[in-house]
Amino acid sequence: MNPNLSRLHPYPFEKLRRLFEGVTPPAGLKPIRLSIGEPQHATPDFIPRVLMENLGGLSAYPATQGTEALREAIAAWLMRRYRLPAVDPATQVLPVTGSREALFAFAQCVIDGGRPNARVLAPNPFYQIYEGAALLAGAEPVFLNNTAEAARFGPNFDSVPEAVWRDTQLIYVCSPGNPTGRVLSLEEWADLFERADRHGFVIAADECYSEIYFDEAAPPLGALEAAHRLGRSDFRNLVSFSSLSKRSNVPGLRSGFVAGDAAVLKQFLRYRTYHGCAMSPVVQAASVAAWNDEAHVRENRRLYREKLERIEPILAPGLGVQRPDAGFYFWANVGKCAPITDTEFARRLQAEYNVTVLPGSFLARAAGGVNPGENYVRIALVAEPGECLEAAERIAAFCQRL
Template sequence: MILNPDLDRLQPYPFQRLAALKAGITPPAELEHIPLSIGEPRHPAPQVAVQALQGALDGLSRYPVTRGEEALREAIAAWATRRFHLPQTALDPGRHVLPVNGTREALFALAQCVVDRNRPDPRVLMPNPFYQIYEGAALLAGARPAFMDLTADNGFLPDPDAVDPELWDRCQLLYLCNPGNPSGAVMDEAALVRLLERAHRHDFVIAADECYSEIHPRDGTPPPGMLGAALRAGYDGFERVLVFHSLSKRSNLPGLRSGFVAGDARLVEAFHRYRTYHGCAMAPPAQAASIAAWRDEAHVVENQALYDRKFRAVLEILDGVLELQRPAAGFYLWAPVPGDDTDFARDLFAREHVTVLPGSYLSRETPGGNPGRGRVRMALVAPLEDCVEAAQRMRRFLQAGA
């Protein structure tokens, strides 16, 4: 049978590797399993979105359009304008905004749209550790992924000066994750502008994955975004920039599969043309729910408060046994652990029935090593009482000798 040979270049997904790591282990039956491995929000969905979806079920009787309803694009543009302090007319709902069925599929599809595999050795740059969709997108677009190691030494932030200039010349697409997954580190606006200037100098597109931007401490400064950085740097048309936002994390709606892409009008139009063939139109009830969610901030504030309480409780319990601090954004703890990260994750599951994700599964080996080795990712998405129980079990595990 003939198949796309690039499929053989895909590596196992981190959760496949985690399942194999745990295979054959029987944890204590008296302990309820607490999964902290998957970043799936588990707070209640906002009622404003649920009610809007229920009230729009008659929309199932018609085909949606790929560009989305005008009301949805207007709601998205209005939210982004408020959130990132844009001039009122800067973000045109008709030219700069495109709804997508969750940013995961859009982040993947973008590479298929913008990578020119006929150019010599096309490269796609991405952080390391990284969201594995970036790598798979690059490979299936006919490009080679290249990695920017994120370590404690560089504050878990991309260092463009550490990348070979020849590699920048071959780069066609740069994936950014800001705030970062898994570290929660945040690039400031000046750093975003430096990368944007490099994109113009070396002729590549920036895909700014900003899906964790609304999960941040209530008393802190909200993370900046690439749209605002581009405008304030003089790029009035968001040239070479596409940002990706989602309702999954912001609004606890991962099952709705709703997000948006916004930025450079030429790129948005090309992506729209690609998606028209790809068949990615959002269902009308989902659009109605999305409009309601983007227009409402009250549930976002409540969501942030829930994460604030969980971080305070977990960090207090783990104080003295792990070197941890609250990340600038996101709902992960990127925790350094004693010994090998895979051994730690396997033994924690075996002894305490708690699942965390080995950091080495989120990273690739580079000349500098695997930057995720020696760390685990813990997603504080479970209810407060489960996060507290997991932290208490982890403290017991560490004090007994991990």
């Protein structure tokens, strides 16, 4: 067996189940789960309709590269969304079966585990796939703490020793960030691109929350857009990962894409040909329809915007929450309401109010003597508006009791 399997941490939700062992919530309060970032808004009607209309596609093996129609739809969306003059659907776009699968597989393709001291940088807190992908590719993950003190939860690239940068082969960047909602600035991208050029590592930009934002006139800056604005229209050393899951409320569809550096994607396509992860033709047809439609995405944003606007003033007094740059999470500091740990907060909230949130320490690792998730909880506003409001009122009442 791969010895690195023993180094994998339990997933945050497995830790949450253990934390809640022995807890019996009040029977009179309906359970409200705000712990997992699984969209609960309705899937647009046209997506299942297109699926049903294309069931004939099940009779054919899909190509790993996907259909020309899907790659063209994605390329056209990228050009519209990020104001790019050109994206080549033949060489700069590759459909994937959800960004999670691709984020993991990418490290297996990019990392040379035979090189000494192979490193993968990742934000901290982080999406746990980054860590597992690094370990199973034979590299050592290095965590870059994102704290309130460090540029408002942004990355402090200067905190990474030069020796670590020299050994880095891959960096995962999540913008908008999970769980903080922080969006990288153009200046931060410029800094990172310069380091990638100097040290030769690849940037994996996880952008699965990019379409959950709050000002229709000011969408968040994306990685490919930043590269273009900085004169890097070949997207060298950069690959962006996106998905329909949050954008279109179809997490079960398992549909996304990677786009960017054609030379890197050429090798990733070779890897995926053996990996056996081609997207079903039926799903590809529905994905074309989803990427070509923006009306349902604007409505989805409206629902999230209204929830965040109504809930922020309820939670701010006790937890000091602020609306994120983008995304549907509140990153709440439980120390604002009482001297209590994030795990105790989550367990007692479940036991006393039947509301589930995720302890921040489950989303981070101790790095530099600090776990930047400690004393925070992640609140995912994914339920219907009424449920989210009720949960917010319960959380506020709990904070008052504390």
